[in-house]
Amino acid sequence: MLLRADHYNVPKTKTDEHMRAFAEKVFASDAKDEDIREEISLFDVAEDCPILNQEHAMHEHHSLNYLFPTAYLICISFTAIFFTNHSPALILSYIFMHVLSKKMMLRATKDLDDKPLYLEVPDFQRVAIKGDYAAGVTMDDFELSCKGLYRALCIREKYMKLAIQRFSGTASQFLSAVEGEKWKVKNALLSSVFTAPPKQGEDPFDSKTLPENKGWVARMRDGVICIYKDAPAADKNEPMKLPAPDYATFIDDMNFLIALIAQGPTKTYTHRRLKFLSSKFNVHEMLNEMEEMKELKNNPHRDFYNCRKVDTHIHAAACMNQKHLLRFIKKSFRVDADRVVYKAKDKEMSMKDLFASLNLHPYDLTVDSLDVHAGRQTFQRFDKFNAKYNPVGASELRDLYLKTENHIGGEYFARIIKEVASDLEDAKYQYAEPRLSIYGCNPNEWTKLSSWFNKNRVFSPNLKWMIQVPRIYDIFRARNFVPHFGKMLENIFLPVFEATINPHANPELSIFLKHVTGFDSVDDESKHSGHMFSTKSPKPEEWDIAKNPSYTYYIYYMYANIAVLNQLRKERGMNTFLFRPHCGEAGAVTHLLACFMTADNISHGLNLKKSPVLQYLYFLTQLPIAMSPLSNNSLFLEYNKNPLLEFHQKGLVVSLSTDDPMQFHYTKEPLMEEYAIAAQVFKLSTCDMCEIARNSVLQSGLSAQEKTHFLGTGYLKEGPEGNDIRKTNVAQIRMAYRYETLCYELNLIKECLKGED
């Protein structure tokens, strides 16, 4: 079989001897030698940038002239320096690196000629591999791996479509090509629907436009809600035809993936590909860093500060920083000391009484005594971390300030959140997706939560809401709050289904759901359940033991319900939900596998470090990961060991998020603090930071209208075509590099499978 990497099939170029000699000099010389410094600097910034800048402004709507002759460079000594840590086979595959001609470049990003200037990709140096052999593994192993990876991609595509979640257009296109089908753009773009922001004068709490009652009946069967035409149909169990995941198939698919991630040859192959991706990015940066920077410098009016960023993972109950909470408590005491705010055992207490009963006076309170900040004590101690949610260790204060349901109807919590929102609105370019809890203890939870939301009018254009479901069935069962796991699922999902079928029956909930964009599954992943998810697992209605089901069990049933729910809502023209669980923060790698099958995107993903196969699959499918290195630093992994930089370099889609500003951050701008620290510790370039910010917008539940506004009209397209540098400040060179690199990896699989036919 001959592996053709069409994309890079360049005519052999003539070596520029002068360039080679220069390159050799560069890498042979000792950087400490002062005399040569000026001359050899790889990182020189073009001196002419003000002029370029002006030219750009003047000729914004003319096309650029390619003034610079294309340089050809074979740079053997260069590679030898950068890849000393790699296997000889891998090194050999790098030996030749070419600068592709302009013609090639244009072919790679084809059809751009009639595009506006901002979509053009400037000339840059590309890394190409000569020779047929790609990965230093035997042919048999290569074929085995490619088949496995291909099937894995198909599995994810299937489950994403089923739940109306997103799947990488590029990956989808390659799957079609393998299957010999013609790929339809529409197919790939079929995806989640989010509520657009209210128009001028429109009230986000308006209930007039809610759709009519369909009169259908929703009932839970085997842990998944089914929809029936009417009650008799429900009694006869004759559900309407809505696509839903099949339990046995899901288990089959999962077992296949479990085998795949443990398969030796696939582990070797993916490990090598990931190493290659990492090295390739390093070379790309060496060669093009200054060109990328030049694009950004020439990009008027947009920089890291005014490109949009979304805090893709933040818990509402910890979305303010510790100082903010402290100030709020003190302020509330000054104003409301005599107000009845708490009820304990039928005894009403004023705020004064409450603090007196805690032997506290708010004036004396400090962030130290408040004690909500994670420190060295919380490292590897998720239990202690959870206790930090109680200000001054007092659950009464958590209740009063950080809960939606309490004696004052969650008023303080709503006010704190609105203050956070107002800071975001002032900052203008920052958005957040706070997560509120639904526990599944009680079917009224949704009513209470949506009532809090509507009564307090907790709306901000800079906030998008998510629902988090803690995996604590065991606690509820032990206290006899629920008879079995099925009841918990019913409490979580049935009210949403009912509000979807008849929005007018519970208008507050229906309005709240319009502003909800997804579901999360949360808890300490390092807790081990001891249960294995299989065909023999009891059905949720039969799960009445005190033991908690496994992570995968939770994930499957949440996914299955969301899938049906999204089908129903889409049919009704309503917004749909994403499944965005916490995953891979700790615990087994199977968590990451379950989410590869079910989640639109995940939070954390640290444990991808442990499985090259899953990591490579997350890369191939461009599955977004909201990472929170400051949170990890206090809980699971020291900052400089965080894989964020490594993932970013390899091309995994990562965003930065704060998780819990109350516990982890010091400054008034937690998201900026998160970016600043990552920039400093990982030495991120501006282009890196803007790419991460762009990822965060794509990953988020912002509506299509907002994404178009923030990223450009083509944001659904992948590669440079989907990037409007004027809005994102991400260099087109970077976009082209990412796109070509992804295509190259997918192509390897395609060519292998084709060769086999």
Added chain:
Amino acid sequence: MLLRADHYNVPKTKTDEHMRAFAEKVFASDAKDEDIREEISLFDVAEDCPILNQEHAMHEHHSLNYLFPTAYLICISFTAIFFTNHSPALILSYIFMHVLSKKMMLRATKDLDDKPLYLEVPDFQRVAIKGDYAAGVTMDDFELSCKGLYRALCIREKYMKLAIQRFSGTASQFLSAVEGEKWKVKNALLSSVFTAPPKQGEDPFDSKTLPENKGWVARMRDGVICIYKDAPAADKNEPMKLPAPDYATFIDDMNFLIALIAQGPTKTYTHRRLKFLSSKFNVHEMLNEMEEMKELKNNPHRDFYNCRKVDTHIHAAACMNQKHLLRFIKKSFRVDADRVVYKAKDKEMSMKDLFASLNLHPYDLTVDSLDVHAGRQTFQRFDKFNAKYNPVGASELRDLYLKTENHIGGEYFARIIKEVASDLEDAKYQYAEPRLSIYGCNPNEWTKLSSWFNKNRVFSPNLKWMIQVPRIYDIFRARNFVPHFGKMLENIFLPVFEATINPHANPELSIFLKHVTGFDSVDDESKHSGHMFSTKSPKPEEWDIAKNPSYTYYIYYMYANIAVLNQLRKERGMNTFLFRPHCGEAGAVTHLLACFMTADNISHGLNLKKSPVLQYLYFLTQLPIAMSPLSNNSLFLEYNKNPLLEFHQKGLVVSLSTDDPMQFHYTKEPLMEEYAIAAQVFKLSTCDMCEIARNSVLQSGLSAQEKTHFLGTGYLKEGPEGNDIRKTNVAQIRMAYRYETLCYELNLIKECLKGED
């Protein structure tokens, strides 16, 4: 000789078998074992803190009862875990660790019984060494080292007194004890004088209270300004008797120190002591972290956010962040587009013309095109870093926005600084000490600078001013701006002497000098001059070659002039100046040696890593170091390799500073960003952060009035007596640990020298 560590001469205590068994269980157990977690947590926060808190508030003026029985613990298995990296000799010396009895503790912090509650040190666990032998070196080596260190301390004490700078009271007390003198408190407290902040209604620019003209004459002789009664005395070279450093003695002292830091036995001894200090701190933290935290939690109203912190090292020309500068440029263009702001070759230009000539429009400007932020390109490239001071690479813009001397009289620069000051005033607890340049090119520089200061009324209670002198004689000489190095020194110092003798001759300068607190010496330390400072070095007036003198040569002549100047100003009742050079950022360790002799405190100090002798001397003399890890991260040393944490643990006096927010920081609060990143990466506790903040206030040029207000009335005292936890939020346990540790190290030297007599 018997080494008596009086301080720790405790009666042998009885082992509590139960405690030992428990401790062994703790260290034998695997932390991963979930069942044992709860039980063994070393870091448990007391559950009773709200109650304690209230008790504290209620009984603030009563004395605490020592309710807890003193525990005794010999913890052999414990040490074995933590010191596996240390030499066996060192480990052996740790084997016994005692919790001193309450009686001992009170003896250690003697005379506290009649002190207010906040000065009390709570019971804590101390590390004591049993046996005579301290450092694992031979007796001869030990004596040799102690003699050398003793002389080094005497040298620093001498030069600090001479220049009216500060010397550690504790070290001074020990030197007196060695010499058999009675140490006088007054002696140690003799130190710099800073201008108090203006009282209510007082004008900081008021020139009415300036002292009268003394009519003396100041002339430069051999690079140092001398004061004469009158002109005839000057002609006859009969100077007034002002104490001044003696050149030959200085060289002698320096040569002694050079020999000392290269001396094998002293290197071994100090290296071992430093390792011991580091390990001792780790043990202290293990044992007392929660006790320290408890103190802070019980400390009402004060936390890290509202304890004072000073940005001890910040350049005025880069004191705003990049976004601030960008916004200012845009705003100025909107308002002043037609104003004449620049003059090039006799042609006056409006702001519009100026930007047009640069082919720029401010609207298009971004932080990327502004290009003042340091990135990966500046690492190990101080030259590139300096170029970053030019916005958009255009020196015209640097001139217009970041200079005190330009066509608009430095108006924009003054406005930017006042905006920064106003942010600090709003933040209330943050102060900064911006540094302005005097080049020594021209005798008018001072007049122009002080005129800028007065005309623009650049005063803020949150700013203290410093003068930085770049070491760029070679550039001035090459352009023939100065005939020799002596002239440069004269330009720098003569105007200050003249204003000191006759304040009314130049009231603007005299007023400016009231607000100046020190001098800095700046430039790239990694540039090597090739010149060795010795008795044979040409005198400054003879130094007319194009080559730059060495770092030490610069430092000596700046120091000598400041010493005389301070004597003169002190006599006249004026404020004095500190010498606070950049030192040890790069280059030779001799820089750190020169500053050990001459500087009140230094900036950077990274290279102390390279010399254990100097590092130990900096510890013994508690010489403050303003560190800027974010700056280092962009220029010389990656963040997680920064020695800040190591220095802090050993007990060197470190503070955190920003250096150049324009180049290094991202957020609106650069100093908080600096603290936040250090806290995250180094996992600093609140007590660590508050200790560093306290260090920054002590190190700064804030007046005695302000220091009393921010740190408490006893701030000049060392140890727990000097700490008012209600203002500093530093635990008294920490203060006692630091103080006892310093005394122990000084005592080792004292006892050795006594034994020898």
